Amino acid sequence: MGKRLKIYLPFAANEMKRQMAYKGAFYLFILIDLFSSFIRYYLWMAIYGSSGQEVLGGLSRSEMVVYVFMVYVTSSVVMISISTKVSDDVVMGTVAMNLIKPIDYRLSLISQAFGALMYRFLVPCIFIWSGLEIYKVTVLGLTLAGGKEILLYLLSCIMSFMIYVLFDFCFGMIAFFTTYIFGLRLVKEALLGFLTGQLIPISFFPKAVRQVFDFLPFSSMVYTPVMIYLGKYTGSTLMFMLLRQAAWVMILYLLGSLIWKKVTKRLVVLGG
Amino acid sequence: MSKWKRYLRLYRVLITQFLKTIMQSKIDFLMGLFGFFFNQIMGIAFLYLVFEQIPSLKGWTLDQLIFIYGFAQIPRGIDHLFTDNIWLVAWRLVLNGDFDRYMLRPMNILFQVIAEKLQPDALGELLIGTILVCRALTKGIVITDALHFVLFFVSILAGALIYTSIKLFFASLAFWLKTSGPFLQMAYEMADFAKYPTEIYAKGIRFLITWVIPFAFVAYLPASYFLKSGTSPGIIGIECGIAAVLWCVAYALFQYGTRIYESAGN
Numbered sequence: 155m156g157k158r159l160k161i162y163l164p165f166a167a168n169e170m171k172r173q174m175a176y177k178g179a180f181y182l183f184i185l186i187d188l189f190s191s192f193i194r195y196y197l198w199m200a201i202y203g204s205s206g207q208e209v210l211g212g213l214s215r216s217e218m219v220v221y222v223f224m225v226y227v228t229s230s231v232v233m234i235s236i237s238t239k240v241s242d243d244v245v246m247g248t249v250a251m252n253l254i255k256p257i258d259y260r261l262s263l264i265s266q267a268f269g270a271l272m273y274r275f276l277v278p279c280i281f282i283w284s285g286l287e288i289y290k291v292t293v294l295g296l297t298l299a300g301g302k303e304i305l306l307y308l309l310s311c312i313m314s315f316m317i318y319v320l321f322d323f324c325f326g327m328i329a330f331f332t333t334y335i336f337g338l339r340l341v342k343e344a345l346l347g348f349l350t351g352q353l354i355p356i357s358f359f360p361k362a363v364r365q366v367f368d369f370l371p372f373s374s375m376v377y378t379p380v381m382i383y384l385g386k387y388t389g390s391t392l393m394f395m396l397l398r399q400a401a402w403v404m405i406l407y408l409l410g411s412l413i414w415k416k417v418t419k420r421l422v423v424l425g426g
Numbered sequence: 427m428s429k430w431k432r433y434l435r436l437y438r439v440l441i442t443q444f445l446k447t448i449m450q451s452k453i454d455f456l457m458g459l460f461g462f463f464f465n466q467i468m469g470i471a472f473l474y475l476v477f478e479q480i481p482s483l484k485g486w487t488l489d490q491l492i493f494i495y496g497f498a499q500i501p502r503g504i505d506h507l508f509t510d511n512i513w514l515v516a517w518r519l520v521l522n523g524d525f526d527r528y529m530l531r532p533m534n535i536l537f538q539v540i541a542e543k544l545q546p547d548a549l550g551e552l553l554i555g556t557i558l559v560c561r562a563l564t565k566g567i568v569i570t571d572a573l574h575f576v577l578f579f580v581s582i583l584a585g586a587l588i589y590t591s592i593k594l595f596f597a598s599l600a601f602w603l604k605t606s607g608p609f610l611q612m613a614y615e616m617a618d619f620a621k622y623p624t625e626i627y628a629k630g631i632r633f634l635i636t637w638v639i640p641f642a643f644v645a646y647l648p649a650s651y652f653l654k655s656g657t658s659p660g661i662i663g664i665e666c667g668i669a670a671v672l673w674c675v676a677y678a679l680f681q682y683g684t685r686i687y688e689s690a691g692n
Contacts, residue, residue, distance in 0.1 A: 182608035186615050192631075193619055200626035205480040337457025337547075344465040353468065358475045 161257060162265040169269030184278045191226040194353075198222060211357040216294040217384055218355075223286045224380045225352050227279045232314040232375060233346070234267040234274075240326025241335050253418065260323055260410060267319050303385055306392070310379035313399040318375050320406035330417040351377030371402040433537060440541040448546060455546050462550030466499060469621070470558070484625050489565050490653050491622070496558020497652070498621050498645030501585030503551035509590050510545035516597035517607040523690035535684050536594075536677070568652050577662045578652065584662070584669040585644040589617075591672035592639060594680055601683030604690075613639055620645040640668050 173180065202208075202215045213221060240263070243249040252259045290296045299307075325342060328335055347353045349372035356367060356377050367373050378395050381387055387395050448455055470492060477488040486494075519525045519539075528538045562568050596610035603609075616634075620641040624632050636642040643665045651657045 179608040182612055186608075186612050189612075189615055190618060193622070196626045196628070196631075197622060200484055201476055201480055204483050207479075210479050332453065337454065337459070337461035340458075340461030341464050344461075344468045348468050348471065353472050354475055358478070360478075 162261055165262050165265035166269035166272070169266040170273045173270060173273045180277070187226065187230060188282075191222055195219065195222050211355050212386070213355060213357070213384075216290075216296055219294060220286065220290060220296070220384060221355060221380060223282060224383055225376060227283050227286075228311060228314070228379050229350070229352055229376050231271055231275050231279055232311060232379075233318050233350075234270045234315070235322055236263045236267050236319055237322045237326030237329075237335070237339070239263060239266070240323065241329035244326075244329040249421070253421075260414065263323065264316075264319050267315075271315060299383065303383055306396075307379050307383040310382050310396060310399060313396070313403055314375050314379050316403045317371050317399065317406060320403065320410050321371060321375075323410045324406065324413055327413050327417055330421065346372060346375070349373065350375045351380070371406065374399045374402050433534070436533070437537075437541050441544060444543055448544075458547035459550040459553075462547050463554055464550075466495075466551065466554040469495060484623055486623055487567075489562060489567050492558055493562035493568065493653060494623070494646055494649040495621050496555045496562070497649040498617075499551045499555030500559070501582050501589055501644050502617065503548045503555055504582065504586040505589035505593070506545055506548035506551060508544065509540050509593065510548070511539050511543040512590075512593050512597045513607070513610065515539060516600050516610040517605060520600040520687065521605045521690065525687060526689050529684065529687065536680060569655055573659065574652055577659060581648040581651075581662050581665060584666045585648065587669040587673055588640060588644050588665070591669065591676040592641075595672070595676035598676065598680040598683045601687050617641045617644065622646070623650075640672070643668050 198218050199215070202210065202218065208214055210218075240249075243252065249259070252262070287298060291298055326335075328338060332338075349367065349370065351373060356364060356373055359367070374395075378399060382392065382395065473488060473491055473495070476483075482488075483491065515525070528535045531538060559568075563570070568574075592613055593610065596606055596613045599606035599609060616639050619627065619631065619635045624635065624642050624646050627635075632642075636647075647661050648665055651659065651661050
């Protein structure tokens with residue numbers, strides 16, 4: 155374990171350094187991402203205003219504010235795409251270099267993604283999170299998040315990260331079959347925005363659709379940690395949600411290994 | 427006059443060359459188109475789910491909102507289709523010195539940038555926009571007299587010009603900053619605000635998207651003219667005025683930028 159850490163830690167550290175090198179653009183992109191959260195915020199406020207009800211889809215108006223911005227925090231920490239790297243490596247042929255090195259390709263990618271996670275957590279997320287907590291207490295009149303919720307949330311986030319990254323690795327494997335995954339990536343992002351609960355809480359979907367979602371890994375990526383943070387899951391439901399996340403980590407890990415084994419067999423790289 | 431003819435002919439030649447490269451990768455083309463199409467479908471699905479809970483949003487019905495949403499896609503799609511290459515100016519043509527080649531040819535520089543590429547992905551946006559507008563027509567919620575009909579097309583063209591001008595303005599900043607991609611992206615993404623009625627936003631944001639980066643004039647404001655009788659056609663007039671002013675400012679900045687452009691490298 156110690157030896158492994160020594161091998162893969164530099165991947166994470168380097169990625170953090172790389173991200174820091176492009177700070178200027180990075181700050182602007184944070185702003186851009188926040189735009190859509192603000193659009194959603196205003197939209198929801200108008201929706202609650204027009205409905206005349208206090209609770210929609212199981213969330214009160216104040217909870218919805220927390221939901222919108224915690225979705226931002228969670229998804230920017232959790233959803234770190236590695237499929238771009240995979241497809242670039244495959245298309246350029248550099249994947250061959252990774253095959254001859256005595257390291258696990260997937261683990262090195264995950265380590266890099268983890269570096270990005272740490273950086274994003276430190277730079278925008280912790281500030282937005284704290285800002286949200288202050289807003290929650292002073293304006294919305296809710297209580298500060300408890301230590302237990304925060305710890306469970308962070309635990310759930312780590313698993314969400316694993317689920318997303320492992321899923322994205324499998325997705326990146328498509329590059330072995332077609333060199334153009336830009337369009338597919340658009341589709342993936344649009345679909346995930348919906349299935350993970352980023353756009354709209356999953357409780358708004360009709361019951362039949364929700365039952366289908368229960369058998370997919372996507373709600374475990376963003377929706378579950380945010381609902382845990384909101385304190386919506388307790389007791390055995392909470393345990394079940396966490397166990398389901400753990401199960402998805404296992405399943406996607408095995409699936410990724412299987413696909414990787416299959417595709418590297420048929421890999422052809424030209425040149426030397 | 428012969429100058430115009432020459433440019434038209436050149437455009438045809440350049441675009442034909444570009445289309446040949448597209449034809450080599452039909453699947454890429456279809457997937458890009460599908461990607462943009464699908465993206466918008468999700469936005470509509472969101473509205474449907476929300477309207478399960480509420481009868482109307484600030485006085486707007488679901489059908490009206492879908493019309494606004496679809497109407498917003500058409501000028502965006504037109505601009506996206508024809509002038510997508512401007513993005514490259516912002517991201518890298520100035521930075522890596524590739525802009526040199528435009529400076530050397532005896533043709534209008536902006537024309538060369540634009541004529542180099544068509545972005546077929548934009549057909550996805552145009553397609554969904556057209557479908558949603560037609561849907562609104564069959565529902566009979568759109569006013570369809572002769573004046574509205576003509577102004578519909580005027581508004582779409584003016585809207586596309588607003589898009590192009592905003593893009594050109596922020597891309598031209600690259601002549602000073604070397605790369606202005608993030609700024610352009612930021613300005614461009616503000617268009618998303620205008621997909622919904624601007625009444626829902628706080629005053630500051632409303633002012634920003636109406637008068638500073640006037641995307642409200644591309645989508646929501648003209649769309650409401652087609653939906654609500656008694657709205658003055660003056661709104662389309664203002665849209666055209668804004669489009670003209672923005673275009674002049676953006677093009678002047680671009681011209682000025684090309685004059686101070688210094689190539690990269692040694």
